Amino acid sequence: MTLPPHLSVKDRHLRIGGCDAVELAFKYGTPLYVTDEDRIRANFHGYKKALSSRYQNIRILYAAKANGNPSILKILAEEGAGADVFSSGELTIALQAGMKPEYLLFNGSSKTEADHRLAVEKGVRVSLDSIDELMQLDQIAGEAGKVVEVSFRVNPAIDVPTHPKIATGLATSKFGIPAATITEAYAQALVCKNVVPVGIHCHIGSQILSVEPFAKEAQVLMEVVAELHKMGVKFKFVDLGGGLGVCYEHYGGPAPAFDAYADAIMPEIISTFTRLGISPEIWIEPGRSMVCDSTILLTKVNSVKQAHKTFVNVDAGFNTLIRPAMYDSYHEVLVANRAGEEQAGTYTITGPICETGDILAHDRKLPAIQVGDLIALLDAGAYGYSMASQYNGRGRCAEVLVKGDKSALMRRAETVDDLLAAVVTPPWL
Ligand SMILES: Cc1ncc(COP(=O)(O)O)c(C=O)c1O
Numbered sequence: 047m048t049l050p051p052h053l054s055v056k057d058r059h060l061r062i063g064g065c066d067a068v069e070l071a072f073k074y075g076t077p078l079y080v081t082d083e084d085r086i087r088a089n090f091h092g093y094k095k096a097l098s099s100r101y102q103n104i105r106i107l108y109a110a111k112a113n114g115n116p117s118i119l120k121i122l123a124e125e126g127a128g129a130d131v132f133s134s135g136e137l138t139i140a141l142q143a144g145m146k147p148e149y150l151l152f153n154g155s156s157k158t159e160a161d162h163r164l165a166v167e168k169g170v171r172v173s174l175d176s177i178d179e180l181m182q183l184d185q186i187a188g189e190a191g192k193v194v195e196v197s198f199r200v201n202p203a204i205d206v207p208t209h210p211k212i213a214t215g216l217a218t219s220k221f222g223i224p225a226a227t228i229t230e231a232y233a234q235a236l237v238c239k240n241v242v243p244v245g246i247h248c249h250i251g252s253q254i255l256s257v258e259p260f261a262k263e264a265q266v267l268m269e270v271v272a273e274l275h276k277m278g279v280k281f282k283f284v285d286l287g288g289g290l291g292v293c294y295e296h297y298g299g300p301a302p303a304f305d306a307y308a309d310a311i312m313p314e315i316i317s318t319f320t321r322l323g324i325s326p327e328i329w330i331e332p333g334r335s336m337v338c339d340s341t342i343l344l345t346k347v348n349s350v351k352q353a354h355k356t357f358v359n360v361d362a363g364f365n366t367l368i369r370p371a372m373y374d375s376y377h378e379v380l381v382a383n384r385a386g387e388e389q390a391g392t393y394t395i396t397g398p399i400c401e402t403g404d405i406l407a408h409d410r411k412l413p414a415i416q417v418g419d420l421i422a423l424l425d426a427g428a429y430g431y432s433m434a435s436q437y438n439g440r441g442r443c444a445e446v447l448v449k450g451d452k453s454a455l456m457r458r459a460e461t462v463d464d465l466l467a468a469v470v471t472p473p474w475l
């Protein structure tokens with residue numbers, strides 16, 4: 047298996063950054079998400095360099111939903127990133143992490159009045175997903191005596207090669223306003239008193255491993271931008287969303303390079319901007335490709351059972367990492383304390399949850415596994431912790447950040463007190 051540069055093996059132990067994964071598990075307990083800070087910075091720079099070498103006005107808005115740990119947002123804020131936030135919670139965390147309000151975009155297909163109020167109060171731009179949202183935001187901004195800059199999310203009706211649950215730009219998707227009718231939405235926004243349309247937003251889906259759909263997206267967006275420009279929209283930003291996939295199967299083909307992505311989207315955009323004589327910022331909202339490979343999930347073996355298959359029962363289940371159960375997704379598995387040892391059997395890695403579907407990995411060829419061994423699931427940084435739950439009365443696990451040979455908690459494990467923290471007992475009980 048080819049390991050990325052921040053993962054290595056020394057004395058049969060997996061290492062992340064300059065830290066021994068077995069020592070980290072011992073020190074902080076398991077299950078444990080461990081993130082390499084430098085890898086996140088490197089991913090950010092990869093995008094930045096590829097895009098800004100082709101066009102100057104670039105802004106990277108990290109998709110906070112991929113991994114909303116405040117430390118990760120702080121790292122990205124230090125790099126100058128903004129964020130795609132999808133709730134008032136994500137907005138608040140992003141601001142607290144030091145992100146500038148003007149570098150945020152409040153996305154969402156079902157925002158509440160309270161969401162709109164917060165955006166207005168904090169001076170954050172909003173991506174609108176319906177005319178009802180436009181009307182509500184216009185009224186709320188008016189009441190506050192402010193003018194809010196907005197975009198609409200356009201549905202480009204593009205089929206993308208990914209899991210159907212995470213394709214978001216299909217004609218049938220719940221997101222966005224169809225490209226065919228988007229001009230009507232902007233026409234209404236242009237006559238609003240307290241809202242001014244200055245951008246356009248799109249997102250075609252996630253875990254997309256070819257760049258062609260992004261080229262198609264850019265083409266659809268540029269056709270819309272040209273029409274809207276004619277109608278009098280003064281563009282400050284054009285936001286292509288996120289979606290560049292990563293290589294989960296390390297034996298499989300590589301994910302597209304940042305340069306290939308930039309080559310796919312930029313020519314169409316630059317030629318349209320030049321033709322129209324405009325130079326708005328180009329925004330992208332990568333989530334997965336920024337953080338996924340930065341993080342491993344460490345989980346300890348509770349028991350090994352020979353049944354229909356050899357089941358390895360570990361202490362992380364779909365409460366900790368739901369992706370395999372939800373999308374049949376694949377994560378590479380290593381035995382972190384036996385890295386490099388010869389394969390000795392075929393194992394199915396199962397969690398502690400009371401559900402048959404609680405399987406993290408099927409039929410993997412691994413070194414001989416014993417009770418107490420440490421399993422590492424790779425590429426767990428995106429939609430891992432952020433989708434974790436307290437199902438079966440299990441608190442969410444800790445998250446650790448590694449920088450070189452330093453490590454520190456960036457979130458402690460939840461306890462039973464945390465499980466009970468929001469509980470209220472009705473007075474008659
Ligand atoms: C609006 C929006 N932007 C950005 C993203 C991030 O996507 P990804 O993690 O695939 O880069 C998503 C998630 O699919 C999204 O819905």
Ligand SMILES: N[C@@H](CCCC[NH3+])C(=O)O
Pocket residue numbers: 111212214252253369373428429433
């Ligand atoms: N949660 C999905 C990605 C969804 C992207 C958000 N729109 C995954 O784990 O692959």
